[in-house]
Amino acid sequence: xxxxxxxxxxxxxxxxxxxxxxxxxxxxxxxxxxxxxxxxxxxxxxxxxxxxxxxxxxxxxxxxxxxxxxxxxxxxxxxxxxxxxxxxxxxxxxxxxxxxxxxxxxxxxxxxxxxxxxxxxxxxxxxxxxxxxxxxxxxxxxxxxxxxxxxxxx
Numbered sequence: 001x002x003x004x005x006x007x008x009x010x011x012x013x014x015x016x017x018x019x020x021x022x023x024x025x026x027x028x029x030x031x032x033x034x035x036x037x038x039x040x041x042x043x044x045x046x047x048x049x050x051x052x053x054x055x056x057x058x059x060x061x062x063x064x065x066x067x068x069x070x071x072x073x074x075x076x077x078x079x080x081x082x083x084x085x086x087x088x089x090x091x092x093x094x095x096x097x098x099x100x101x102x103x104x105x106x107x108x109x110x111x112x113x114x115x116x117x118x119x120x121x122x123x124x125x126x127x128x129x130x131x132x133x134x135x136x137x138x139x140x141x142x143x144x145x146x147x148x149x150x151x152x153x154x
Contacts, residue, residue: 006098060118067106
């Protein structure tokens with residue numbers, strides 16, 4: 001099956017397209033895993049996993065968001081999101097309740113403990129910037145490229 005896209009590989013070895021070192025996906029996958037591993041010790045102090053941290057960041061910005069909108073924002077399906085939210089609720093960081101405007105809609109509300117956790121999490125982004133050892137320009141470029149890939153593939 002021929003593809004009309006530009007199939008030039010990263011290392012320009014187009015005669016060997018299945019070489020691992022010619023793939024963009026592998027360093028992207030490995031880098032994502034390395035970043036998540038780097039977060040672990042920082043998030044352990046908060047008693048959060050990386051995905052739980054993402055949920056909390058959304059709630060710190062948009063308390064009262066619907067479960068559906070949260071899933072869209074984090075690119076997570078309900079099968080992943082539901083057990084994740086139950087664990088955060090068991091930790092008493094959030095409450096799930098029916099919307100006052102439409103009882104079919106579930107909304108997420110931070111508890112006092114969930115709001116307080118934000119203060120303890122404030123140092124995490126700066127700690128990660130130090131671990132990554134990239135300048136601001138490179139960090140912005142990396143973020144923009146990742147967003148472009150995500151937008152293209154979504």
